[in-house]
Amino acid sequence: MNLIIVGLNHKTSPIEIREKLSFPSQTIGEPLKKLTNHFGLNEGVILSTCNRVEVLAITNDMEKGVWQIKRFLSDYHAIPLEKLDEHLYVHLGEDAVKHLFRVGAGLDSMVMGEPQILGQVKDSYGYAVQFNTAGVIVNKLYHKAFQVAKRIRSETKIGESAVSISFAAIELARKIFGDLSGKSCMLIGAGEMAELAAKHLLTNGIREILVANRTYEKAVEMVKGFGGTAIMFREFPHYLKNVDIVIASTGAPNFIIRPDQIHEVMRERKQKPMFFIDISVPRNIDPLVNNVDNCYVYDVDDLQGVVVANLQERSKEAEAAERIVEEEIEKFYRWIKSLDVVPTIISLRQTCDQIRKAEMQKGLASLNHLSEKDRKVLDAMTSAIVNKILHHPVTHLKKEANKVEGDLYIDTIRKLFDLTIDEEAVKKAQNNDD
Amino acid sequence: MSEIFFHITAVAYLVATFVYIGYLFARKDRLLDAAQYILLAGFAAHTVTIVTRWVAAGRTPATSLHESLTFFSWIVIALYMFLLFKYKQRVLGAFIAPFALLLILSASLLPQEIIPLAPVLESYWLPVHVILAFMGNAFFALAFFLGIMYIIQERYLKKRKLKGLYFILPSLEVLDELNYKCLQYGFPLLTVAIITGAVWSEYAVGSYWDWKPRQIWSLITWFLYAALLHGRLTAGWRGRKAAIFSGTAFMILLASFIIINLVSGGAHGLSQ
Numbered sequence: 227m228n229l230i231i232v233g234l235n236h237k238t239s240p241i242e243i244r245e246k247l248s249f250p251s252q253t254i255g256e257p258l259k260k261l262t263n264h265f266g267l268n269e270g271v272i273l274s275t276c277n278r279v280e281v282l283a284i285t286n287d288m289e290k291g292v293w294q295i296k297r298f299l300s301d302y303h304a305i306p307l308e309k310l311d312e313h314l315y316v317h318l319g320e321d322a323v324k325h326l327f328r329v330g331a332g333l334d335s336m337v338m339g340e341p342q343i344l345g346q347v348k349d350s351y352g353y354a355v356q357f358n359t360a361g362v363i364v365n366k367l368y369h370k371a372f373q374v375a376k377r378i379r380s381e382t383k384i385g386e387s388a389v390s391i392s393f394a395a396i397e398l399a400r401k402i403f404g405d406l407s408g409k410s411c412m413l414i415g416a417g418e419m420a421e422l423a424a425k426h427l428l429t430n431g432i433r434e435i436l437v438a439n440r441t442y443e444k445a446v447e448m449v450k451g452f453g454g455t456a457i458m459f460r461e462f463p464h465y466l467k468n469v470d471i472v473i474a475s476t477g478a479p480n481f482i483i484r485p486d487q488i489h490e491v492m493r494e495r496k497q498k499p500m501f502f503i504d505i506s507v508p509r510n511i512d513p514l515v516n517n518v519d520n521c522y523v524y525d526v527d528d529l530q531g532v533v534v535a536n537l538q539e540r541s542k543e544a545e546a547a548e549r550i551v552e553e554e555i556e557k558f559y560r561w562i563k564s565l566d567v568v569p570t571i572i573s574l575r576q577t578c579d580q581i582r583k584a585e586m587q588k589g590l591a592s593l594n595h596l597s598e599k600d601r602k603v604l605d606a607m608t609s610a611i612v613n614k615i616l617h618h619p620v621t622h623l624k625k626e627a628n629k630v631e632g633d634l635y636i637d638t639i640r641k642l643f644d645l646t647i648d649e650e651a652v653k654k655a656q657n658n659d660d
Numbered sequence: 661m662s663e664i665f666f667h668i669t670a671v672a673y674l675v676a677t678f679v680y681i682g683y684l685f686a687r688k689d690r691l692l693d694a695a696q697y698i699l700l701a702g703f704a705a706h707t708v709t710i711v712t713r714w715v716a717a718g719r720t721p722a723t724s725l726h727e728s729l730t731f732f733s734w735i736v737i738a739l740y741m742f743l744l745f746k747y748k749q750r751v752l753g754a755f756i757a758p759f760a761l762l763l764i765l766s767a768s769l770l771p772q773e774i775i776p777l778a779p780v781l782e783s784y785w786l787p788v789h790v791i792l793a794f795m796g797n798a799f800f801a802l803a804f805f806l807g808i809m810y811i812i813q814e815r816y817l818k819k820r821k822l823k824g825l826y827f828i829l830p831s832l833e834v835l836d837e838l839n840y841k842c843l844q845y846g847f848p849l850l851t852v853a854i855i856t857g858a859v860w861s862e863y864a865v866g867s868y869w870d871w872k873p874r875q876i877w878s879l880i881t882w883f884l885y886a887a888l889l890h891g892r893l894t895a896g897w898r899g900r901k902a903a904i905f906s907g908t909a910f911m912i913l914l915a916s917f918i919i920i921n922l923v924s925g926g927a928h929g930l931s932q
Binding site: 381383398400401402403404405493496497498499516519520522524528531532535536538539542546 | 826827832896897898
């Protein structure tokens with residue numbers, strides 16, 4: 227089996243190249259068919275996202291295969307190969323398996339461990355199935371890749387920590403409040419960032435969102451989007467005691483929330499914790515508010531720090547994830563190895579011969595009167611029967627093994643006869659052949 | 661018989677403690693799983709220790725300080741398991757296991773022979789009183805460690821430097837909530853324990869209350885926790901303030917327990 231991946235990603239190429247090379251999913255059938263029909267590749271999958279374009283293919287000849295895929299990319303998008311080549315990476319054999327596993331688990335993504343890529347890999351495989359360019363190896367390989375991604379997700383925390391500012395803020399809120407349902411939030415300033423944060427809060431089940439903006443109409447406009455309540459800007463201090471999270475993003479040149487004011491608010495709300503997120507520059511919330519008991523103030527820099535900390539914690543998880551990848555590659559290769567035709571034939575012959583011998587022994591035990599010569603005749607006869615029965619399957623296996631469907635034949639034989647590979651026996655047999 | 665299991669318990673808690681500490685540093689869930697299983701195994705051995713001792717002595721094993729510490733640590737772990745089952749906060753184990761280990765190790769240093777109990781003290785009230793008192797105090801111990809976890813987590817959030825334990829400790833609200841729950845369980849238990857103690861005293865020596873150090877200190881503890889609960893309910897004491905208060909109250913409780921027992925040589929100075 228010769229597996230090849232040729233492609234480029236955000237690390238090896240600028241966006242200008244990536245966008246030229248992308249394959250829209252609506253018309254993906256055409257390039258897939260071209261890949262397998264015109265370029266003579268056995269199986270093919272095309273993964274196209276905004277950060278990467280990759281072609282995975284199974285071929286009989288690696289060197290030729292790589293060249294074919296490169297030609298395909300260049301022909302299909304009408305980009306001269308000389309311009310393209312410097313951005314392309316090539317992964318062959320085991321290296322390609324590893325690459326696919328890592329991509330699926332998000333280990334190769336711009337934001338490590340991000341979950342979207344798995345869905346995109348799943349889609350790319352889905353198209354290959356739909357347009358009949360996925361064979362037995364691609365099937366097994368992708369199912370394994372999904373398994374690996376799932377295992378990494380469940381055994382490491384790589385996907386857990388938030389690595390964008392607004393997600394980091396939500397995660398902080400959850401470390402303070404636990405469950406966010408039943409909590410309420412006030413946005414002071416109806417900017418884009420605030421709106422984004424509000425949407426994240428809503429998906430995390432926040433109960434109520436108040437919006438205060440200097441231009442009241444803008445606040446009204448904004449709450450239409452998610453069913454919050456608009457309040458007059460000058461009245462926002464009166465509502466502070468009712469909200470748990472405050473997100474400030476006004477253009478005000480000075481602090482609009484001060485410690486003395488919050489002391490009062492905290493007394494009124496019986497010291498229930500408050501979380502202040504200040505995404506405005508210059509800052510709108512006096513950092514001294516952080517010194518008030520049960521109040522936590524984070525500005526943009528603090529949130530950036532949280533993102534860095536989260537990323538560090540993730541990279542610790544990446545080690546564990548890489549170990550899982552290695553483990554799974556080994557498992558996959560054990561399966562791949564079993565697809566070699568020679569060991570399969572040896573194993574098939576051995577299995578049948580073992581059955582023959584066992585049955586002979588049983589039969590002969592009750593045929594004591596037979597002479598040595600009779601026994602030899604019987605032995606030769608049963609041997610001949612087994613050999614004759616196996617003759618056609620073995621000839622076909624040998625013939626088909628190098629064709630497109632070869633792996634399917636081998637896999638089927640292994641399953642039908644319940645064959646296991648005895649590596650020692652295979653080695654021995656191969657040495658005898660030499 | 662009881663002795664072998666006592667040693668097994670001690671070793672299991674020791675190993676669990678190390679694995680828990682490993683978890684706090686490495687933050688790998690596999691370590692947490694392992695530590696939890698080892699702690700559970702230790703708890704099983706601990707249970708056998710208590711049962712065999714109970715059978716051998718023919719009375720509640722809480723007469724000598726050795727027995728009291730062994731029994732108390734068993735109840736602490738048992739109630740931790742109860743919280744674990746109910747609220748699924750596994751990291752608490754990393755704080756409880758070393759505490760149980762400390763209690764067991766202290767117990768192992770003390771004379772272990774079975775001291776006969778004065779016949780006058782034999783009563784149904786003995787196990788009832790002892791178990792209620794230990795359960796109450798064990799909940800306060802759990803509250804103490806939840807308070808420590810709260811203070812650590814709060815410090816990370818206030819300093820805005822997130823690293824290490826921040827990533828594995830539960831949220832402030834959960835910690836505060838659990839702390840409060842422990843007080844809500846512990847306080848009524850302590851109250852009933854004091855009452856049953858008084859009743860037992862009436863049966864044994866003919867007076868409900870005679871201002872023994874033990875009784876005075878349990879009353880002080882009772883007032884401390886009553887004040888804390890009152891503050892939580894009415895004055896909005898919560899979070900760090902409540903954590904520090906319950907921590908201090910527990911340290912007073914623990915100190916008085918140890919001092920009284922060391923001075924009198926046994927529970928209530930009533931053995932021999």
